[in-house]
Amino acid sequence: MNNEKVEIFDTTLRDGEQVPGCKLDTHQKLIIAERLDELGVDVIEAGFPVSSPGDFNSVNEIAKLVKNASVCGLTRAVKKDIEVAAEALKYASKPRIHTGIGTSDSHIKYKFNSSQEEVIKRAKEAVSYAKNFVDDVEFYAEDAGRTANDFLAKVCEEAIKSGATVLNIPDTTGYCLPEEYGAKIKYLKEHVKGIENVTISCHCHNDLGLATANSISGVVNGARQIECTINGVGERAGNTALEEVVMVLRQHPYLNLQTSINTQLLYDTSLMVREKMGMPVQPNKAIVGANAFAHSSGIHQDGVIKNRQTYEIINPEEVGVTESAIILTARSGRAALAYRAKKVGYELTKLQLDIAYQTFLLFADKQKEVIDEDIHKIMKQVSKVSKIAVA
Incomplete structure (x- = not known):
């Protein structure tokens, strides 16, 4: 039986670069993007185009450069964000707009001072609007890890109806335990109409050191995309480490899951990102740390x-x-x-x-x-x- 493919969505240049002191200029981003394409990642999240002219330019140049991977730009559920992202991605051979909104009670009450009904409305409008510019639209339900499953299912179903091709289920605060996160993915697979026609994506943070475990639990329960960064760089304690999830899947063939990553480039890519970002890796870091072998x-x-x-x-x-x-x-x-x-x-x-x-x-x-x-x-x-x- 052929192994099912898990797509690797690399967000080193977006979520990873948000770390204080790790700012990259356009030239550095292009060098890393070219390597990520060579590495075999399926999607490169190149930046948040509306955030600054520099970020817009970087996404635009990466879209011109990348030959194989999809190039993705992040937006909020805001029309201006989506328009700017579409413009930045216009040269990409495989453009993707990544739009979404917070769905947890905490985000709805304190971040938006809004309601569940209004969040669903904004989600639908954002996905529908993005669909006017690109065929490939990924919807993120920010703080899905702390969102009640029944409401999360409603939001996801409406996103699919509006044209989403990928559903991103982020554990934004790194709060979930692996069995909880896996159960959340399983619940969505069983309760969201039309979910068999889209890709479920895991975007897990490492606040409790569980990002890799949660991502693996997610794909075991039906997700087929993992969002990750080289060396696990990212906000606070970081994101899921690309090298870790790739090697977990490689070392456990009975999971019947595989990626397109050229693993022999992992260590050299790790060194490149360390050097460009000025972000050292702890010696006992799995796979790419100095003491790993x-x-x-x-x-x-x-x-x-x-x-x-x-x-x-x-x-x-x-x-x-x-x-x-x-x-x-x-x-x-x-x-x-x-x-x-x-x-x-x-x-x-x-x-x-x-x-x-x-x-x-x-x-x-x-x-x-x-x-x-x-x-x-x-x-x-x-x-x-x-x-x-x-x-």
């Missing part, structure tokens, strides 16, 4: 050296990392020292390794990590003590 515990190192799969579920080459890293520390064992010594040109006998290991421990107790330069020093001492040249 690094091992410093002796037990782990011995296992990985014997067979990588003992402690790694992903071959680092699959995501563009050259190889696993064996980091020498005071917790490393003889196998790790022998492995790293061989990497820099030393084939050790058992006697030499025993001597070298005792010297190594003296180095390791004084510093956090023993590097290649230290290994050469250790081998010189081994040669003196054993009176045997280390080759």
Whole structure:
């Protein structure tokens, strides 16, 4: 049976760029957009055109550049926003307008000082108006995670009737638990007339560290688009990390879900976004962190050296990392020292390794990590003590 495709909607250049201090100029956005297209994302959300002349220009230039992906512009449920987005996207071969409105009680009462009836009316008008400019209209129900399912279903049904091709169900505040978010998607699949004719999209934030889990729960329950960013950059604690959801789906083939992402470009793309945004990635970040394929515990190192799969579920080459890293520390064992010594040109006998290991421990107790330069020093001492040249 062929795996069903989950489309990857990348919003690094819109939601990701909203992070304080991560502002990108048009040239930088074009470089990243070109890479995202090469990476294989299905949709690039290029910006919020009405927000500024710079954002309008960026969306306009990205629309000209991108060859394969759909190019998307965000709007509020406001006619002017939609008109400006349509103008910015006019050169796109596959344009998409992403429009919507808040649907939770909190948004309706405090943000809009409005009513459910008025929200439904505005949603219908926005989708219908956007449909005058493009065929592909995505509707977002902002704060859907905290919206009652029955009302959310009503809004979604009206959006479909008005011409929406994609329904975005955002967990805007990162509040949902995975089972709650998955159940919400399942409820919509079962209660919204015409939903089989549109794509359901997950847009999850990471306030409680659950963005990836929620997105996976969403697609397991019927969503077929995930909205995400490189490195998980985004408002507050960030968005769903593209590299995480892509590799979850790749590593669990029994889910029968796949993407079009060229995973071997993930690490290099991560580095590009870090550099352009000036946004470092924590070393223990899944998939693309510096320590994602690094091992410093002796037990782990011995296992990985014997067979990588003992402690790694992903071959680092699959995501563009050259190889696993064996980091020498005071917790490393003889196998790790022998492995790293061989990497820099030393084939050790058992006697030499025993001597070298005792010297190594003296180095390791004084510093956090023993590097290649230290290994050469250790081998010189081994040669003196054993009176045997280390080759």
